[in-house]
Amino acid sequence: MGSIKDSRQIGERIRSRRKALAMTQEELGELAGVTYQQVQKYEKGASKLSPERLQRVAAALHVPLDYFFRDEKSGRQGSVREELASYKREGSALSNEEREVLRQFRRLDTPSSRALALSLLRSLVKHAPRASIPRVGQK
Structure with a gap:
């Protein structure tokens, strides 16, 4: 290696x-x-x-x-x-929603802003009921 x-x-x-x-x-x-x-x-x-x-x-x-x-x-x-x-x-290919999340994330110009955004997203994923989170491409 x-x-x-x-x-x-x-x-x-x-x-x-x-x-x-x-x-x-x-x-x-x-x-x-x-x-x-x-x-x-x-x-x-x-x-x-x-x-x-x-x-x-x-x-x-x-x-x-x-x-x-x-x-x-x-x-x-x-x-x-x-x-x-x-x-x-x-x-x-990323979905339109994924591209938008990525685009907005890239606009955050400080490490603390990015860390906060990731923390919020992780918290949402962790605490949101599974049934309420649509899969990519679903409405």
Whole structure:
């Protein structure tokens, strides 16, 4: 089992995760506090990320920091390949409601705002009666 070691490999993980989330380079740049051109450089491995910037990118992509250093081929849960396979099995398209939730979440510009939004959503899911939560695509 190897580990990701260089900027190019980290950049590949950033690009794969960003695409899995249907996020543009502009959106990622805005959340991470850099330009889309800088995101391009990170994804190509042409520019190294500082630990602080990598932490902001991880938060924007909703992954733990160690995500960028895992061996994707090791079969560890949560790999990009598994995520992409899951999206393909599910039709790879988000519903309009899912896209709207994601769009609004991305507009939250502080970690505390994002944490509050996630907390509210988790609480809703945990405490709402199952029958009252329609499945995606149902009305």
